[in-house]
Amino acid sequence: MQNVTADQPITDKERQKRHQKAAAKRGKQMWLLLAPFLILVVLFSYLPLFGWVYAFFDYEPPIPLSQSEFVGLQWFKMMVQNQTQMHQIFQVLLNTFAMSLLNIVTSFFPVLFAIGLNEIRNKHFKNIIQTLTTLPNFISWVLVYSIAFAMFSSGGMVNDLLQNLHLITEPLKFLDSDSHVWLKMLLWSTWKGLGWGSIIYLAAITGIDPELYEAGRVDGANRLQLIRYITVPALMPTYFVMLMLAVSNFLNNGMDQYFVFQNAFNQTHIQVLDLYVYNVGMGQNSLSYATAISMLKSLVSVALLFIVNKVSQKTRGESII
Amino acid sequence: MNKKRVLYTLVAASALLLAACSSNSGSKTTSKAEKDDGKMMTVTVYDDLANYQGTPKGWFEKYVEKNFKIKLNMVAPNVAGGGNTLYDTRTAAGNLGDIIITGTNHVAKLAKAGLLTDMTPYMSGKTYLKKYKGATDSITKLANKKGIWGINSSVSSNSPTTPSEGLEPTTAPYIRWDLYKEIGYPKIKNTDDLINVLKKMQAQARKDEGKTDIYAISLFKDWDSTIMQNAGQNLAFYGYEVNQGFVLSKGNKYQSVIDSNSQYVKGLRFLNKAKQAGLVDPESTTQNWDTLYSKYQNGKVLFSYWAFQGQGAYNTAAHTAAGKGFELAPLENAKIYSVGSMPDGNSTFIGIGSKAKNKARLVKFINWLYSPEGVQVQQAQSTGYSAGIKGLTWKMQNGKPVLTAFGKKAFLEGGTVKMPAEYGGGTWKDGISTLNFVAVNQYDKDPSTGYKYGYVTWPSVLKLNATKLSKDWSEHMGGATSSMDYLTKNNKLLVGAGVSYTAPEDSSQISTMRGTIGTQVKNTSWKLAMAKSDSEFNSLLAGMQKTVKGLGYDQVYKVDLKNSKAKNALRAKLIKQYKEEK
Numbered sequence: 074m075q076n077v078t079a080d081q082p083i084t085d086k087e088r089q090k091r092h093q094k095a096a097a098k099r100g101k102q103m104w105l106l107l108a109p110f111l112i113l114v115v116l117f118s119y120l121p122l123f124g125w126v127y128a129f130f131d132y133e134p135p136i137p138l139s140q141s142e143f144v145g146l147q148w149f150k151m152m153v154q155n156q157t158q159m160h161q162i163f164q165v166l167l168n169t170f171a172m173s174l175l176n177i178v179t180s181f182f183p184v185l186f187a188i189g190l191n192e193i194r195n196k197h198f199k200n201i202i203q204t205l206t207t208l209p210n211f212i213s214w215v216l217v218y219s220i221a222f223a224m225f226s227s228g229g230m231v232n233d234l235l236q237n238l239h240l241i242t243e244p245l246k247f248l249d250s251d252s253h254v255w256l257k258m259l260l261w262s263t264w265k266g267l268g269w270g271s272i273i274y275l276a277a278i279t280g281i282d283p284e285l286y287e288a289g290r291v292d293g294a295n296r297l298q299l300i301r302y303i304t305v306p307a308l309m310p311t312y313f314v315m316l317m318l319a320v321s322n323f324l325n326n327g328m329d330q331y332f333v334f335q336n337a338f339n340q341t342h343i344q345v346l347d348l349y350v351y352n353v354g355m356g357q358n359s360l361s362y363a364t365a366i367s368m369l370k371s372l373v374s375v376a377l378l379f380i381v382n383k384v385s386q387k388t389r390g391e392s393i394i
Numbered sequence: 395m396n397k398k399r400v401l402y403t404l405v406a407a408s409a410l411l412l413a414a415c416s417s418n419s420g421s422k423t424t425s426k427a428e429k430d431d432g433k434m435m436t437v438t439v440y441d442d443l444a445n446y447q448g449t450p451k452g453w454f455e456k457y458v459e460k461n462f463k464i465k466l467n468m469v470a471p472n473v474a475g476g477g478n479t480l481y482d483t484r485t486a487a488g489n490l491g492d493i494i495i496t497g498t499n500h501v502a503k504l505a506k507a508g509l510l511t512d513m514t515p516y517m518s519g520k521t522y523l524k525k526y527k528g529a530t531d532s533i534t535k536l537a538n539k540k541g542i543w544g545i546n547s548s549v550s551s552n553s554p555t556t557p558s559e560g561l562e563p564t565t566a567p568y569i570r571w572d573l574y575k576e577i578g579y580p581k582i583k584n585t586d587d588l589i590n591v592l593k594k595m596q597a598q599a600r601k602d603e604g605k606t607d608i609y610a611i612s613l614f615k616d617w618d619s620t621i622m623q624n625a626g627q628n629l630a631f632y633g634y635e636v637n638q639g640f641v642l643s644k645g646n647k648y649q650s651v652i653d654s655n656s657q658y659v660k661g662l663r664f665l666n667k668a669k670q671a672g673l674v675d676p677e678s679t680t681q682n683w684d685t686l687y688s689k690y691q692n693g694k695v696l697f698s699y700w701a702f703q704g705q706g707a708y709n710t711a712a713h714t715a716a717g718k719g720f721e722l723a724p725l726e727n728a729k730i731y732s733v734g735s736m737p738d739g740n741s742t743f744i745g746i747g748s749k750a751k752n753k754a755r756l757v758k759f760i761n762w763l764y765s766p767e768g769v770q771v772q773q774a775q776s777t778g779y780s781a782g783i784k785g786l787t788w789k790m791q792n793g794k795p796v797l798t799a800f801g802k803k804a805f806l807e808g809g810t811v812k813m814p815a816e817y818g819g820g821t822w823k824d825g826i827s828t829l830n831f832v833a834v835n836q837y838d839k840d841p842s843t844g845y846k847y848g849y850v851t852w853p854s855v856l857k858l859n860a861t862k863l864s865k866d867w868s869e870h871m872g873g874a875t876s877s878m879d880y881l882t883k884n885n886k887l888l889v890g891a892g893v894s895y896t897a898p899e900d901s902s903q904i905s906t907m908r909g910t911i912g913t914q915v916k917n918t919s920w921k922l923a924m925a926k927s928d929s930e931f932n933s934l935l936a937g938m939q940k941t942v943k944g945l946g947y948d949q950v951y952k953v954d955l956k957n958s959k960a961k962n963a964l965r966a967k968l969i970k971q972y973k974e975e976k
Contacts, residue, residue: 131902135485135507144902151903157944161910227676249679337615337917338679338924356477357909361902 128365133358148365162349162366166373168255169345173326175259177319182263183270184312188304190271191278192296203275206268217265218333221248248334254342262330270315277311278304323377324370346370427515430752436465437756440484440491443742443830444470452825456818457771457783462759468828472616485509492750493760495831498536498546498741498896505537511746512541516757522764523757526834528738532894533745544746545760546739546894550835553972554891554965557732560837560848561876562701562722563887565630566730570696570708571721571867573598579870583726585631585664591723593671595696603693611668612675612695614686615920620912621651621658622919627699628661633729633888637961638897639908639954640915640947644731644888646962650951652915652939659935665923666931679920693718701877706777711807714861721867722877730881734892735835737968741896744831763833766842773836773847776809776823780836781849786817788849795843796854805849806858891965897957904953907946914942 128148130141153159186206193199209217224230225247232244247257281303289299328347335343344352346369354363385391447470449455458464469491471480481500484490490509504510517523523530529546537543550558557563567588573595582588592610599608617623626636637643640651642658649656668674675695677685689695690707698704704720713719744763746756762768773780774787781788787801803811809823818825836848849855856875874880881887900908918938925931 133503133902133905134482135488135490135509136503137507140506147903151906155944155946157941158910160944222680226680244676336679337920340913340917352913353906353909355479355482357906357913358478358482359902359906359909360482362906 124364125368127361128368130361132361134360144361148362151362152365162369164341165344165346165349166369168342169324169326171255172258172345173323175255176262176326177316177323179259179263180270180316180319181312183267184274184305184308186267187271187274187278187308188300190275191304192300203268207272208268209265210269212265214265214329214333217261217330221261221334246338249336249338251339251342254339258330258334258343261334273311273315274308277308281307320381324374346373428753430754432463434459434463434465435752435755436467437492437750438467438469438747439493439495439829440469440481440747441493441495441829441831442471442497443495444468444828445472445830446470446828447473450828452820453783453813453817453822454772454825454827456825458759462755462762464755464759466828489749490747492747493756494544494745494747495547495742495829498533498743498894499899501533501536501543501743501745501896502538502899504745505539505543509748510537510543511748511750511753512543513746513753513757513760514542516754517542520757520761522768523761526739526764529894532738532896533743536896544743545764546736547742547744548736548832548835549739549764550735550737550838550892552735552737552835552838554734554737554893554968555889555972556735557878557887557889558735558835558837558892559732559878560846560851561878562705563630563730563877563881564733565627565699566701566877566881567631567723567725567728568698568701568704568720569723570595570599570693570704570719571863572716572718573602573696574723575717575866576602581726582724585628585660585725586667588723588725589664589668589671589673592668592673592697596673599693599696608694608696609675610673610696611665611678612681612686612689613665613678613923614681614683615679616683618916620908620915622662622916622923624699625661625665625919625923626658628664629657630699630731631725631728632657633731635731635890637954637958639957640911640951641954641958643958643962648955648958652942652947654935654939662919662922663931666925666928669924670927674923679924702778709863711861714863717862717866719861719863721863722871722880724871728886729888730886732878732881732887732889734889735838736892736894738894740892740894742831744833763829763831766840766847769834769836769847770840772827772829773832773834775826777805778848778850780847781852783817786814787822790843791854793844794854795840795845795849795852797849797852797858801849802858891969893961893965893968895961895964897961900953904950908950911942911945911947911950914938914945 127138129143129145130138131144131147132138132141151158152162190199190203193202212220222229226232227244227246227249229247231247232241235241236244285303285307286299289303294302324346326345326347328345328351331343331345331348332351335348346367350363350367350370353366354360446468449465449467455466458466469480469484471478474480481490481496485504485507488507488509490496490504494504494510496504501510513523523542523545526545526549529549530542530544532546533544534540534542548558550556552558569592574591576598577591577594580587580591580594582591596608596610600606613624615622615624620639621636629635629642633644634642634649634657635644636651637648642649642651642656644657649658651658653659665674675681675689686695687703687707690698690704693708695704698720700706701720709719744760746753746760750756763772767784770780770788771783774782781795781797782801782804786798787804788795788797790796797805800811804822810821813820813822813825834847837846837851839845840847845852850859868874871880872883874883878887899905915938918934922931922934922938925934
């Protein structure tokens, strides 16, 4: 040891240097660990932004972008050039917001469902219920629509049944009508997602210390009181995390559900932003215009972010960005 | 270092991915002839008309395989659905197909992007492609590039003012004649009368069958574009046509689709009146062509816009012998629009993709499609069109074409007859050409027989087709031998001269507006047809008029009107030209 010290006296400076070197090496390693994810983010979040240039060109396949005419802000002007057009886009945004909001408002359903499920004492019955309610999550929307069609179309099961019972004379229009579209869509998505959404809460319930319940029972609490004072408070942190995730997905309320359910009759109220962009771009062959509209989504997202940030500043005293 | 390597690999992989994404097929136009390798090959056919996707199985496919060493692989937007999606993605990828069958409105862009092959180097000996030079020239003109880039469909050697139809007009009111007979042949002065007649017929049919799911009218939405296609059929009852986009015309009289008194809105009112009278099938809004067709086959629908629908589905040998079936209704104030023969073809064309292999063989194949043999074989349907394979379904007897016993089974008895082993087996009906492409008008004269291609017009077949149904119909229609005969004799036919006109391309703004307006018109049309009351109808209509005007309807209409006038001017020129030639 002494030899070493004699040969290479380690000064504070050197130690620091070595330390730095080691830290740098570790940092590099850490960075390498991170790199794949950075690449993914660049590939899937930033690179697609390049597609925005299409909004400034007059792009129509098969003519490649390089040969398309640069039109500047033409498509953006078109969006706001007249009231009817603006009204349409406003309606689309309204649909998007309304259906997202309905989903958020009803986001406590899985909590209730999980609590209810947890209270079932018969294990077999509980398992059956859980399987049956989780299963719809794995059915694609296309198949859900076929089921909906088989049951609720004018010649479907429900209408046939009601007609055979002489309760109605003309078939009820469940699918091809413009009334209560938002609500119907909510019911379908609830049916599909309820069981799946409750899994995380069931897991959280299992994590609650049983001693709490025992103590509660000793204190003479009944079942409802146990739920109210132990289960629900214990689930709240999980619920708020899920709620936050739902809010951050506010504009991404999917399009496949609305795509399969849309028809000439309900289109006014079923078109959410993503679906509208698809219909304009693919259905009406205006890819550049559709790109311009889709940029709205980012705009609205940024606006939402600032609003939430402001709210957070006001209520919690600290901002999130 | 290992991790470094991983990183490099990742970077390299993503770079590759990017390169793959951005590597765009450059436009390449070779005009040198390429040699045929003579091997069996699979040919991808992008076909806007096809109703079949994938590799067809059946006698037509076997026929092509044997004679051209070509296996077909159909790409059908009709089956895939989703509007222009398939076209857009395939063209953006730089390869639409080896053989391309699509609208002539796409020619300019496809040629510009280098997705079409110039057939010039392969033209020697291609008699039939040369015969219809007017058609190939019209594509050249559209492509705005020297060369032969394709040929229009439905070409004809007849004058443009000759109807392109044979025995039945393209669109006309067809009703179940047996029920019409049962209610005592009441007069049908106009479409209001028609609704009353249909109402009685529906009641009669429900009484006869004891079923309540029989409806006079049943609709479908598969062929909707910027308007509701079914309602648009009403135009043809009174000599109107959709000239261009949102412009309707009757001769040189023009109408705007959305006008409260336009023939299109009248068509919607007709459907809505029928709906309010309880005559429209409630499943109309959701069913597709196939579901509807089977309803016709089962006698659940009593009115049809087309002979190929009503008669095609219901007028089987058994039904007609019993006096049952669809026949033309004697609508007194009708002036049926007839599509004139098109010397230069209509607005669909066939061409060869630039990435295709063995182009010489493909040109040979297309040339064959336009030959008498090709027209007979490829354009044969399950019933009512070309006569099929000579020697199998038809033959010459004393210098006249007749159907063979096999042919009668194939065409007149439902088409379920089994094909002989040498033609690959399967049924006749299931093996017909999946191209669904009309190269030459089937009512043109077949130079090899001296009679028309369509067997239904052959004297030998006309004699066969006299049934209890047709005799009864003829008796009540002043002894007419066919619908076209009746309409011509009673001056109830208006021929729109057949001209090959492709409107200049919309500017991108107009085309975007057309898209949004079209969606609005189409969707509201369905609501209009299904409205519960006249007042709901009127308020929906007013709402639509206001909305589409707000979306720029007037601008689009102006463009369409200009194009319509250009089309009619071209017609006048063509007719004059033909008169002078005579």
